[in-house]
Amino acid sequence: MLRSLRPQAQLVDDTIALGEGVSLRHEPSRRRPGRWALETPRVREQQHAPELPDSHGYGRAFAEGLPFGAERRALDLAWTLARRLGGAVVTDSGARLEPHPAQVRDLQVVALEALGADGLLALARAVEPTAAALPTAPDSDVAAVSVPVEQGYLLVARGPLDPVPTALAAAPWTAEAVSFTIQHHPQDPEEDALETPDAATGDRWTRVLRTAGHLALAVRGAVGGYVLDGEGVLVDPADLT
Known part of the structure; x- marks a missing residue:
């Protein structure tokens, strides 16, 4: 699934390197066996404008400034994985993004x-x-x-x-x-x-x-x-x- 969007993805031990300094590290847990930590460079731009759509909840989750560049692409990937796998993205500040499985119907x-x-x-x-x-x-x-x-x-x-x-x-x-x-x-x-x-x-x-x-x-x-x-x-x- 990852290689649909990141063909260069490589699995090394318990970590998947995705390029651009981004990686997914598996964090074994009895309660959450499918838990992965997304490590990405921090690149932020201006805050989300309230009058603009926010179907992914990024403006709510990143009120201090939206991820940009490599961080935004990594967040988009994580959101897509959560949608396809029926999971959620939890930011380091504790905000939760939980896309509906049918949010993308095309x-x-x-x-x-x-x-x-x-x-x-x-x-x-x-x-x-x-x-x-x-x-x-x-x-x-x-x-x-x-x-x-x-x-x-x-x-x-x-x-x-x-x-x-x-x-x-x-x-x-x-x-x-x-x-x-x-x-x-x-x-x-x-x-x-x-x-x-x-x-x-x-x-x-x-x-x-x-x-x-x-x-x-x-x-x-x-x-x-x-x-x-x-x-x-x-x-x-x-x-x-």
Whole structure:
């Protein structure tokens, strides 16, 4: 999982070196067997502006000044790991960042085989019969389908792979690859700024992610390839069933 975002990561004894002076050190504990300490250079910038979104809770956790540069990238990595593994990030001051497992609901399938607009629509309708094709230019290499979900929709789009995800950067075939993105568009755009959703919203996010997963599996079943989440981390297809 780490190498999806940090291909240079190296495990030495109980420490994973991540580059930029950043490392993860395993701290064995009977109560918390999955506990790791993140060591990073301290680089801070100005305080978070209250009027700006703070979906990750960084402004709350780092009220004296936001992490910047290498420290910010290390924090983003830790937040992503916590989201994927169902954990939390605890800062040295004791602030707790606990992302919802479905806080990122976008997925991507990267494959060598293309899929026509009609085929993409048929796959989407197998998951949700009310899916509808969206208009595109006649000579476009892009195809798009809208899939209704609770209080919003999922946009499924096929197009060229650009940029190449870090997780697949070493693959020799990406220049010819096709990207299938599945993006959640909630009815209320401000929903994306929530750090901690209420129970009803969190449950709805989980259902939306499940539908996105079914769409990704349908695409992968037709064209093969790899599945990544919206932050570029490889996803085991078994986790989407």
